[in-house]
Amino acid sequence: MAREQLQTLTEPMYYILLSMQEESCGVDIMRKVESISKGRIKVGAGTLYGLLDKFLMAGIIQETKVEGRKRSYIITLKGMEMLRKEYERLAVMIKDGEQVLKEI
Amino acid sequence: MKKTKYIRKFFWAEPYDIKAIEEFLEQKAAEGLMLVKFRGKFYYFEECEPKKVRFQIDYFKKAMVFDTNPELETRKYIDFCEECGWTYLQGEGKMQIFYTEDETIPPLQTDSKALFRNIIKNTLIFTCIQWIFLPLTQLINLGSSIHRLLYGGPYGIANFFAGGFDMLCIGIFGIYILLSIYMNARFVEFILRNVKRVKAGEELQFFSHKNVVRSRNTVVTAVVLMMFGVIGMFMSLGQMGVYIGIMCAGVIPVILLMSLLIYWKKANRTFNIVVNVVGSIVLCAIMLGGTLGVVLGMFGGTVKGEDGTIYITSNDSVPVTLEMLGVNKDEYSYQYEDKEVEEKGTPLASQNCYSHFLMSDGEEELPYYSMEIFESRFDWINDKYREAWQHWGIETTKLNQDVAEAWAADEIYMVKGEYVERFMIIKENKTVIIEGTYPDTDKAKTELSSLYQ
Known part of the structure; x- marks a missing residue:
């Protein structure tokens, strides 16, 4: 079920993976998502925890270190590949959209 | 160690009313009462400086309904949320309460779909017994009480109003079933309100605090009424x-x-x-x-053996034998005495029965008498009761007015069998049924009339 859900990424998932290019903890991810999306996307701690758990299970990210209560994660190669595929899919969608909309 | 005194407040909210609970806790904090812990629907506060606090309720999927202290998985989730700026307060089952004074932190759940799914699951787990399963089982009780009223015949109807048991059953189970329909309708309304919103990725729409308070008043009123009914039912039993x-x-x-x-x-x-x-x-x-x-x-009831006399308390509709009560002696070597008094009444009618069974030894017939006094201020209930007795009479004769006057009654009916004498004495709102089984009819008449007088 989890894997099936991860075949395409939702908007928050896409931004979370984008913000995990380097080792980051929960607060870092929340801040980065907000800054990359220029405040458009906000991810709550509960939602983020659920998604990170899902990503860990699917091997898209990995835990790098645990310092007391603080846990840090980074995207894996598999995750990068998935993110790239999603980027390409979105890029194709934008290109197709541009072509059609320019003609109108 | 000095025990801290908490201020306890009751707040009835269903698992899908999370925004109302948050609003309730935020209001209290603004009034100077900070939440310390909660136990079911009771919230314990401590006095504090009035402050603006944001409360958040979240359902953590991996917690179990039995949890009252966080397990490892829940602890990890709590640590994560605390790292992100939330302070953990307490959890119960899957429900976790956090708070913060920081206004910039995003809410705990920004995925309305996941939140909606968790709320529905949690509500079903917590409310299926009280609002679905139990009301369904109580339909049987409600049905049997209504059945007794509708098909119990004239005596059944009279009994229904005097005894009050079935009347209370209908009241209690009726209120409970209506309440469960109301609660389920609220839940369905919450689902229907949000299905489209979830699909569109919009925020969930919850019932307001005011609405929940109104609904809580309905629930509390219904529960109080049911409690009165239950007490009344015990008394009538x-x-x-x-x-x-x-x-x-x-x-x-x-x-x-x-x-x-x-x-x-x-x-x-x-x-x-x-x-x-x-x-x-x-x-x-x-x-x-x-x-x-x-x-x-x-x-069967208890046996108190004293000087060769045994007192048995029993239900008069069921014959009690010594064997049933575990006494291994010849039945006829005892003297039985069974006195029974049953007094019941409601504001609509009252029915008091007194009976007395006596047997000196096994050779003789069983003498007994019983007297039943029925009273109601409503003529139609009285008529039902009288109709029932006339219906059961074998050969009912109306005695002439002289006898009635002698008994200070409006009307008297009599049924006479070989050993049975039964009189139905009617006076205004009152009906007295007096019946006796005696070996000697003269003795019966004397005793019965002295009893009535």
């Missing part, structure tokens, strides 16, 4: 009510002990599962014992 009362008196301490144990600081998931399983078995045993007591109470 007589001896059976005592058994059920004892049963409840056994159930309540067990539930209290169970809640004390599960809210213990060191209670973990395994401990709580054990407490719940063992507690449920004990509760079932008490209920079963109580039910057996009720059943036994219908079939």
Whole structure:
């Protein structure tokens, strides 16, 4: 079920993976998502925890270190590949959209 | 160590009313009461400086309904949220309460779809017993009471208004079923309101705090009415009510002990599962014992043997023998005396029965008398009762006015059998049925008339 859900990424998932290019903890991810999306996307701690758990299970990210209560994660190669595929899919969608909309 | 005194507040909200609970807690904090802990629907506050606090309720998927202290997985989730700026307050089952004074932190759940799914799951787990399963089982009770009213014949109708048991059954179960329909309708409304919103990725729409308070008032009123009904029902049950009362008196301490144990600081998931399983078995045993007591109470009572006399209390519709009561002596070597008084009444009607059975030795016939006084201020209920007795009479004769006047009555009817004398004496709103079985009819007449006088 989890894997099936991860075949395409939702908007928050896409931004979370984008913000995990380097080792980051929960607060870092929340801040980065907000800054990359220029405040458009906000991810709550509960939602983020659920998604990170899902990503860990699917091997898209990995835990790098645990310092007391603080846990840090980074995207894996598999995750990068998935993110790239999603980027390409979105890029194709934008290109197709541009072509059609320019003609109108 | 000095025990801190908390201010306890009751707030009834269903698991899908999370915004109302948050609003309630935020209001209290603004008034200078900060939440310290909660136990079910009771919230415990401590006085503080009035402050603006944001509360958030979240359902954590991996927590279990038995959890009252966080397990490892829940602890990880709590740590994560605390790292992100939220302060953990307490959890119960899947429900977790956090708060913060920082206004910039995003809410805990920004995925409305996941939140909606969790709320529905949690609501179903917590409310399916009280608002779906139990009301369905109570439909049987409601049905049997209505059946007795509709098909019980004239005596059944009179009994219904005088006894009050079925009347209260209809009241209690009727209120409960109506309440469960109302609660389920609210839940369905919450689902329907949000299905489209979730699909569109919009925020969920919750019932407002005001709406929940209104609904809570409805629930509390219904529960109070039901409680009065239950007390009334116990009172109308007589001896059976005592058994059920004892049963409840056994159930309540067990539930209290169970809640004390599960809210213990060191209670973990395994401990709580054990407490719940063992507690449920004990509760079932008490209920079963109580039910057996009720059943036994219908079939036989106690024997007090003194100087060769045995007193038996029994239900007069069921014959009691010494064998049933476990006495291994020749039945006829005893003197039986069974006195029974049954007094019941409601504002609509009252019915008092007195009976007395006596047997000096086995050779003689069983002498007994019984007197039943029925009274109602409503003529149609009186008519039903009189109709019932006339219906049962074999050869009912109306005695002439002289006799009636001599008995200070409006009308008198009589049924005469070989050994039976039965009189129905009518005076205004009152009907007295007086009946006797005696070996000697003259003796019967004398005794019965002296009894009436």
